Amino acid sequence: MSQPESAVADAQAGGRSGQEPLAKLAQRYGLRRAIARPRFPVYVRQLWERRHFILTYATSRNVSKYSSSALGQLWQILTPLLNAAIYYVMFGIVLGGKGNIENYPAFLLTGIFVFTYTQRSVAAGAKSISGNLSLIRALHFPRASLPLAYTIQELQQLAISMGVLFLIVILTGEFPTWFWLMIPVVLLLQTMFNIGTGLVMARLGSSMRDLNQLLPFITRTWLYASGVFFSIQEKVVGSAGLPQWVADAMYYLNPAASYIEFMRDILIQKHNPPGMVWISCVFWAVFALGLGFWYFWRAEERYGRG
Secondary structure, three states, X not given: OOHHHHHHHHHHHHHHHOOOOHHXXXXXXXXXXXXXXXXXXXXXXXXXXXXXXXXXXXXXXXXXXXXXXXXXXXXXXXXXXXXXXXXXHHHHHHOOOOOOOOOHHHHHHHHHHHHHHHHHHHHHHHHHOHHXXXXXXXXXXXXXXXXXXXXXXXXXXXXXXXHHHHHHHHHOOOXXXXXXXXXXXXHHHHHHHHHHHHHHHHHHHHHOOOHHHHHHHHHHHHHHOOOOOOOHHHHHHHHOOOOHHHHHHHHHOOHHHHHHHHHHHHHOOOOOOOOOHHHHHHHHHHHHHHHHHHHHHOOHHHOOOO
16 A cells, blocks of 8 residues: 555544544654645745736736726726815815925825825735635635735826826926936835735735724824825924924834825925935835735635635
8 A cells, every 4th residue: 555545544544533633644644734834935936936927917907997987997097186186175275284385286196196005005905815715715826916916906006196196296396306216216115015014914804804894994094194184294393382203203103104205305396304214114115025924924824714
C-alpha cells in the first residue's frame, strides 16, 4: 500500500476510533492543508505574478460601473465637477469657510479630491472580501489581490479627477511650476497608505458584518478633522484659541491631513503647510503598507469560511 493510501486508511481508522487526532496524523505523514497560508515572501511573489489579473479586474470594475447609465464614462468627469460645485457653494459661500485663505476654490477642491481618494479606498477595502465570497470560495489566489484591485480602481478614478483639478487650479490663477513634478510622489505615498489601510479594513470587514454600517460615520468624522473645508491652523489656533501643539497633532497624526497639505503646497503657491509635513507622509505610507500586508496575510487561510 502506498503512503497516501496508508494515510487515508489510518485517517479512517483514527477517525472511527478517535485514538489519534487527524491534525497530528496528517503531520506524521507530511500532509498540509490545501489552503495553508504561504510564507510572507512567497505570498508577495504570488501577488506579483497576478499583477495583470489585479489591473484587469480593477479596470473592468471601472468600466462596468457606469455601463448602465445614459452618459456612460462621462460620469467619471461629471461626478468630481458636480461635487466640487456643491462643496464650494455650501462651504465657501453659504458657511463662509474660506476665511482668509488665498485661492479658496483650489484649496477646497484639492482637499476634497485627495481625501475622497482615501475615503473611497478605505470603504472599498472593507467590502472587498465580504463582497466577493463566491469568487474566493471558487478559486485559489492570494486574497490580497482584491483589496489591491479596489485601491487601483479608485486610483484610476482619481487620475480623471486630478485632470479636472489641474484645470480648475490653473483657471483660478495658479501656474504650473517645476514643483508640480512632485505630484506623482505624493500620489504614490498616498496610494501606499491607502493599500495598507484597505488591507486592514478588508480583514476587519470579512468578520465584522456591522463595519460597513459604521464606516460612513467614521469617515465623515475623519473628513471634518482633516481640514478639507477650512484651515486647521486658522480654526484651531486662531478661532478656538487652542495651543499650537493641537494643530500640529491634527497635521502630523492625521495622515489624510498630511497628504492634503502636501498636495496643496505643490499646487497653490501662497499656501504654507506645516514644516516637514512630507516626513509625516512618508512615515504613514511605509507604516500603513507594512502593517496592512502583515495583518491581512496573517488571516489568509480564514477568508471565505463560515
